[in-house]
Amino acid sequence: MKKKIVAIYGSPRKDGNTAQLMDRFLQGVHQNRYVQGTDIDRIMVAEKKISPCRGCRSCTKTGECIIDDPMQQIYTQLLDADFIAVATPIFFTTVSGYLKALIDRCQRLWSLKYEHKKKIVTKERSGILLSCAGSGNPKIFDCARMVMRSFFDVLYVGYDGDYVFNQVDEKKDIEKKTGALESVFDFGRSRHFANLLP
Ligand SMILES: Cc1cc2nc3c(=O)[nH]c(=O)nc-3n(C[C@H](O)[C@H](O)[C@H](O)COP(=O)(O)O)c2cc1C
Numbered sequence: 001m002k003k004k005i006v007a008i009y010g011s012p013r014k015d016g017n018t019a020q021l022m023d024r025f026l027q028g029v030h031q032n033r034y035v036q037g038t039d040i041d042r043i044m045v046a047e048k049k050i051s052p053c054r055g056c057r058s059c060t061k062t063g064e065c066i067i068d069d070p071m072q073q074i075y076t077q078l079l080d081a082d083f084i085a086v087a088t089p090i091f092f093t094t095v096s097g098y099l100k101a102l103i104d105r106c107q108r109l110w111s112l113k114y115e116h117k118k119k120i121v122t123k124e125r126s127g128i129l130l131s132c133a134g135s136g137n138p139k140i141f142d143c144a145r146m147v148m149r150s151f152f153d154v155l156y157v158g159y160d161g162d163y164v165f166n167q168v169d170e171k172k173d174i175e176k177k178t179g180a181l182e183s184v185f186d187f188g189r190s191r192h193f194a195n196l197l198p
Pocket residue numbers: 011012013015016017018019088089090091092093094132133134135136140168169170171
């Protein structure tokens with residue numbers, strides 16, 4: 001059966017640095033000779049109009065989110081995924097607001113897991129973070145990493161690691177970063193990636 005890869009594009013900038021990283025990773029996946037076939041679900045968060053979490057705690061009572069928006073379909077995509085790749089620029093030391101809205105709405109899944117004690121995912125799966133930041137501060141990705149770990153934890157997704165690049169600011173700067181695009185391509189094409197799939 002084909003493996004489902006969910007690719008979350010977190011930047012509002014079309015064809016920006018993080019989108020280039022994701023595209024190159026997916027090209028690697030496409031060429032991976034150890035994987036039989038893949039279905040790739042691309043989620044462009046800036047096009048989705050995902051409402052922020054209202055903190056109403058309805059999910060605590062019912063296990064459902066009362067907000068009727070694209071997140072209802074995204075829950076299913078996240079739960080069905082065999083691998084989740086998240087690409088985000090660093091905005092004010094963390095993930096983009098668009099992506100944070102999606103993550104906060106996973107409070108419903110947190111509630112199912114920890115309050116309702118429901119096993120919402122049965123397969124072992126993994127995920128990665130791809131990110132770029134303008135500054136040269138090596139700690140600039142720390143906060144995004146923590147956010148991503150808690151997002152993946154709720155989804156029963158193992159954090160396989162990240163590919164993060166700083167001093168990448170203008171569009172296409174990532175192309176000037178030696179080895180950056182190659183590294184994500186090589187990961188997508190690797191046996192290691194294939195072994196991560198359930
Ligand atoms: C609203 C906004 C906030 C940003 N905040 C930071 C920041 O806190 N630290 C940093 O290093 N870069 C920051 N940047 C720079 C972006 O992380 C950088 O330009 C990145 O390459 C953009 O990726 P993209 O092309 O995928 O959107 C910010 C950019 C914007 C537009």
